[in-house]
Amino acid sequence: MAVTGEETESAATGDMPAYQMRSTSSGLPQGMVMSASPRAIHSPEQQTEEATRKREVRLLKNRQAARECRQKKKEYVKCLENRVAVLENQNKTLIEELRALRDIYCHKPE
DNA sequence: CGCTAAAGACGTCATATGAT
């Protein structure tokens, strides 16, 4: 169940669907040449290609990061569980020690 | 066997956090 609404991929998620690429013919007064901004050099095709490439790189990196993150978390939990076991043992030992000392103290002749 | 619920692993997205 659940259904988070946004659904598979993009749509509402806003992850740059090769959007806002104005064609060069947009609204420039004729004769006016865009002063070579590096952005303006690429064709729309190149831009989408670039966006796709960037997205793939980002997904790959995040995939790896997620794996590492999970591994790290698992180790952390294992560590905590280990610590719990150690502390439980210490506790047991101390309780035992206390019992023994009490015993000695209670049966001590005046 | 096949079935099913629970647990585990994974990929993706959104967001927090730290570095520049």
Place this chain on the structure above:
DNA sequence: ATCATATGACGTCTTTAGCG
């Protein structure tokens, strides 16, 4: 302010254990 990385939340697929 912008970018890169880490992490929580979610949905999906896979594996495992128990039952009839």
